[in-house]
Amino acid sequence: MDVELVAITPDAEAVIERAARTCYQSADRATTDSAAAFLPKLLAMGHESPFEHAYATFRIAGCSRAASHQLVRHRLMAVSQRSQRYVSEKSFDYVVPPSVPDSLRGEFEADMESIRQLYVKWKSYGLRNEDARFVLPNACTTELVISANFREFRHIFKVRLTPHAQWEIRAICRQMLESLAREAPTVFRDIREAAIKADPQRSDEAEGAPRGKASRHQ
Ligand SMILES: Cc1cc2nc3c(=O)[nH]c(=O)nc-3n(C[C@H](O)[C@H](O)[C@H](O)COP(=O)(O)OP(=O)(O)OC[C@H]3O[C@@H](n4cnc5c(N)ncnc54)[C@H](O)[C@@H]3O)c2cc1C
Numbered sequence: 001m002d003v004e005l006v007a008i009t010p011d012a013e014a015v016i017e018r019a020a021r022t023c024y025q026s027a028d029r030a031t032t033d034s035a036a037a038f039l040p041k042l043l044a045m046g047h048e049s050p051f052e053h054a055y056a057t058f059r060i061a062g063c064s065r066a067a068s069h070q071l072v073r074h075r076l077m078a079v080s081q082r083s084q085r086y087v088s089e090k091s092f093d094y095v096v097p098p099s100v101p102d103s104l105r106g107e108f109e110a111d112m113e114s115i116r117q118l119y120v121k122w123k124s125y126g127l128r129n130e131d132a133r134f135v136l137p138n139a140c141t142t143e144l145v146i147s148a149n150f151r152e153f154r155h156i157f158k159v160r161l162t163p164h165a166q167w168e169i170r171a172i173c174r175q176m177l178e179s180l181a182r183e184a185p186t187v188f189r190d191i192r193e194a195a196i197k198a199d200p201q202r203s204d205e206a207e208g209a210p211r212g213k214a215s216r217h218q
Pocket of ligand 1: 067
């Protein structure tokens with residue numbers, strides 16, 4: 001799975017500080033390093049709207065449709081996703097969950113190949129991509145570009161980086177959080193520390209699960 005930071009608001013923390021200080025008419029108190037103390041105070045008092053002035057865009061490729069379906073539930077996020085209507089899935093890639101033991105991996109892959117053959121069969125009967133896709137699995141990989149403001153990213157990380165969230169969306173969010181924490185450390189420090197505390201092992205899923213390709217036998 002690839003998680004790539006495509007774009008981010010330049011000087012994001014300064015932009016947030018500038019916006020918030022407008023509320024208090026204290027722009028004259030901004031210095032080159034004042035954001036480090038000022039932004040946590042905003043968060044502590046629940047003054048989160050200034051964090052909506054900074055945005056980031058990510059490209060996520062190779063995650064499953066099972067994971068993307070969860071991600072796109074976040075309504076304050078803009079999404080552009082690979083279409084299963086305009087793009088054929090006759091050679092679809094798929095994600096193998098880490099819980100599938102090595103001894104059964106071959107069986108999982110054989111099932112994916114059977115599904116690929118079903119898809120091709122229904123296409124050969126004249127169904128369009130949009131209807132042939134009804135036989136595709138949630139394991140099928142996808143690619144999407146998402147954009148959100150920092151307030152929404154903080155929210156997404158809070159709910160998707162707990163042990164209650166599914167392993168793949170945790171892996172996606174962890175990678176996005178690492179990127180954002182590098183670019184805007186003050187904004188995401190508390191979220192990152194909480195995520196590490198909740199899941200100190202950063203276990204199996206950190207780099208994404210193993211993948212297969214149903215077209216392999218073509
Ligand atoms: C562990 C976990 C398990 C889940 N299980 C299920 C499940 O079994 N079934 C299921 O259907 N979903 C499930 N979800 C998805 C969940 O219900 C939400 O749809 C998803 O997490 C999006 O979160 P959200 O609505 O808080 O955030 P966003 O859509 O990202 O919105 C951000 C925030 O904006 C505010 N907001 C946005 N829209 C509105 C609105 N219309 N009215 C008022 N306030 C709004 C809210 O404060 C919201 O928290 C699960 C999520 C998690 C994290």
